Amino acid sequence: xxxxxxxxxxxxxxxxxxxxxxxxxxxxxxxxxxxxxxxxxxxxxxxxxxxxxxxxxxxxxxxxxxxxxxxxxxxxxxxxxxxxxxxxxxxxxxxxxxxxxxxxxxxxxxxxxxxxxxxxxxxxxxxxxxxxxxxxxxxxxxxxxxxxxxxxxxxxxxxxxxxxxxxxxxxxxxxxxxxxxxxxxxxxxxxxxxxxxxxxxxxxxxxxxxxxxxxxxxxxxxxxxxxxxxxxxxxxxxxxxxxxxxxxxxxxxxxxxxxxxxxxxxxxxxxxx
Numbered sequence: 001x002x003x004x005x006x007x008x009x010x011x012x013x014x015x016x017x018x019x020x021x022x023x024x025x026x027x028x029x030x031x032x033x034x035x036x037x038x039x040x041x042x043x044x045x046x047x048x049x050x051x052x053x054x055x056x057x058x059x060x061x062x063x064x065x066x067x068x069x070x071x072x073x074x075x076x077x078x079x080x081x082x083x084x085x086x087x088x089x090x091x092x093x094x095x096x097x098x099x100x101x102x103x104x105x106x107x108x109x110x111x112x113x114x115x116x117x118x119x120x121x122x123x124x125x126x127x128x129x130x131x132x133x134x135x136x137x138x139x140x141x142x143x144x145x146x147x148x149x150x151x152x153x154x155x156x157x158x159x160x161x162x163x164x165x166x167x168x169x170x171x172x173x174x175x176x177x178x179x180x181x182x183x184x185x186x187x188x189x190x191x192x193x194x195x196x197x198x199x200x201x202x203x204x205x206x207x208x209x210x211x212x213x214x215x216x217x218x219x220x221x222x223x224x225x226x227x228x229x230x231x232x233x234x235x236x237x238x239x240x241x242x243x244x245x246x247x248x249x250x251x252x253x254x255x256x257x258x259x260x261x262x263x264x265x266x267x268x269x270x271x272x273x
Contacts (some may be wrong), residue, residue: 064091066108124245
């Protein structure tokens with residue numbers, strides 16, 4: 001009887017495991033998904049690049065920079081003072097059949113809570129776009145060409161190698177210039193941002209794109225293109241701090257790891273947009 005019961009439990013466990021959906025099966029295959037990190041987003045006419053995929057009990061989101069919904073000049077980078085389109089603003093996500101909606105903005109949150117820390121005001125530049133439920137089945141969280149992310153990591157020490165995927169419309173479809181490899185060269189804002197050089201540099205339209213560490217961790221979000229003191233460098237916000245700030249202020253999400261293994265090298269080609 002004991003042996004029969006053990007066999008029954010083993011068979012039941014194997015059947016349950018076979019019927020249970022895997023983490024990967026919850027997402028469209030990476031090869032055919034139309035919504036993924038690196039997708040172009042359009043908010044109020046301005047074009048940016050999505051970084052990573054996130055979820056919570058309310059839905060599925062794709063990240064971008066908060067300044068992508070800003071209504072002022074490109075030089076207005078203080079999120080505690082710069083104006084923004086409101087929560088609920090439609091956001092076109094390339095590859096989606098319906099617009100998403102602006103669900104969280106660090107700029108809007110900082111102004112609503114009366115944030116006064118100058119470092120946070122200057123460098124907390126993160127937003128979340130909620131995807132329409134009709135489009136969730138078209139999503140894959142893997143970063144095209146690189147794979148990953150493997151989780152959320154630190155922003156990277158000086159000289160650390162980083163990878164990114166921009167998708168500015170200024171490149172006019174030149175996909176070979178989208179993937180980037182670079183190095184961290186400095187720290188700003190008490191750790192809220194890193195200065196990064198990549199080949200090629202991030203340009204307008206790449207704003208919001210994600211940065212990966214050499215181990216595939218999601219570490220940052222492209223926020224600024226610098227002219228001085230380090231020409232053609234980029235300011236990359238610390239994703240971990242930005243997510244924690246959102247959580248402390250009532251909007252918590254979880255990063256979705258990629259279904260594809262991370263490859264710490266520049267891909268030969270990137271297909272799709």
